[in-house]
Amino acid sequence: MAVLNFPIPYTEELMYSTVARAGVRQGLTSPKQLLDEVFESRSIIATIDLPNHLATLSRWLPEEYTPDKLIYSHTLFPLYAPFVPEARRLQCMNWLYQGTQGAAHLALGIAASRIKSPRFIRYCPGCISAQREQYGEYFWLREWQVAGMASCSEHGVLMDTRIARPLIERHRFIAAAPEHCLVTKQQKGMGVSDWISTQVRRLLVRPAQASPSFEQWTEHYRSLAYRQGFYRGKAQVDHSVIKNKVLKVWPAAWLIRNRLMPPSSDIDDTDWLKVIFRKHRKSFNYLQHIVVHQALLDSHWQIDDVLYEVSRKPTRKTPQQVKVVMQKSNSQTPDQEAWFALLSSCPPKQARKTSPALYARLYRNHRDWLLDVNHRHAQDKTNPNVPRIDWDKRDREYLQALRQQAMFSEGKSTRTQALKNLLPQAAGQSLPP
Incomplete structure (x- = not known):
C-alpha cells in the first residue's frame, strides 16, 4: 500500500x-x-x-x-x-x-x-x-x-x-x-x-562523517589550553583563567538561562567547564563546545574547522573499547543495544536509575543476559588487587559495638537486681494517710 x-x-x-x-x-x-x-x-x-x-x-x-x-x-x-x-x-x-x-x-x-x-x-x-x-x-x-x-x-x-x-x-x-x-x-x-545560530547552522548542514573519539577530544582540549597559554606549570590547566574568559565573553543571564553558568566556588569538581578540559569519559553538548571555543578563539572561528582538527588527533583503542565494540556488533535487540549504550557512560546501578523501564523490560525478557552483562561490567570497573572491604576496620567497629552492648547489658542487670531488692521492703510499708 x-x-x-x-x-x-x-x-x-x-x-x-x-x-x-x-x-x-x-x-x-x-x-x-x-x-x-x-x-x-x-x-x-x-x-x-x-x-x-x-x-x-x-x-x-x-x-x-x-x-x-x-x-x-x-x-x-x-x-x-x-x-x-x-x-x-x-x-x-x-x-x-x-x-x-x-x-x-x-x-x-x-x-x-x-x-x-x-x-x-x-x-x-x-x-x-x-x-x-x-x-x-x-x-x-x-x-x-x-x-x-x-x-x-x-x-x-x-x-x-x-x-x-x-x-x-x-x-x-x-x-x-x-x-x-x-x-x-x-x-x-x-x-x-547570532553566535549560536552561525555554528548550529553549520552543524545542521554537515554531511554524515565519522565521529572523533573521546581520546581525540581530550587531546584537543589539552592542546587548546596549551596554545592559549592557560597552564600553570607544565601540566596543570589554569581553570580560573578559562572561567574568567567565558564570563567576559558570554552574558551571565544567558549562561544562567541555559544552565551553563560555572559555579562560584573554584573547588567544585563537578563544574562542566573544568571537566571538559580533563579526560573525556562522556560526550558534551554542542552548546558547551560552542561556548568554550567562542570564548577562547577569535570571532571568526568555525565549528567545521574545530571538528576537522579534532579528527586529525592521534587515537588508539583500548582493549575495553574493542570489547565493547565487539559486543555491540553481535546481533542484539534494541533494548539490549540501548543498555550497552548506557553502560558505556555509567555503572549498572546508575543505568538502572536512569532508565528503570528499560531495565524492567530486560529483566523480564533477558534476565540471564542482563545479570551477566552487569556482572562483567562491574568486574571491569573493579581492581581485583584492592580489597573491597577493609576487614580490620570492620573488626574494630564490631568490637566497639560489642563492648557498648556488654556495658549496657551489665548496667541493665544491676538496675534490675536493685529494683527486686526494694520490692519486699515496699510491700511491708503502708501508704501514708
Missing part, C-alpha cells in the same frame, strides 16, 4: 512536520488513522527532534530520500553526532532507521543533559510569512527547535506556540498552521544568538 500524495520535505524541514502535512493533505483528523496510513502501526510516538521509523518513511519518498538523508537533513541528529563516539553514532542511526523507545535520546546524552529542550514548539513569524508567500503553506524548520537558539538571525526573536514539549498527545503530529503561528512583530535578537 502506498500513501497517496505524501509530501516531499522542504529544505530544513523537520520530518515530524512532513508527516503532519501528510495528514493535512489527506484530510485525516484522527491521529490513529494517520499512523495507520503512514507507519501501518498505532504505537508510533510523534517525536520532534529525533523521530524513528525513518526507513518506513523513506518508502513513500523518491529514491534520493534515503534514511541517511532523512536523518542528516530533516532531524536534529547532526547536532549531536560529531560529539559522540563513532560506534554510538552508528548505533543511534540504526535505531532511527527502525523503532526505539527513547534509546537514541539516552545514548546521545539528551535525556540527562543539563541543557533542556525548549518548553514549547517555536516559530519565526518572519520566516512563516515568507513560507506562505513562497510555498502557500507553513512548516516547522529544524533550527527553530534547537536548544540555545533564541532568535532568527534574519527576523528576530523566536516565538512560542501553545504546543508544549513533550507533546501532551503523544501520537498526534501537529502541522504548522495560522492558529498555532500568529504573525506578530518580533523583537531584535541578541548578538549572542
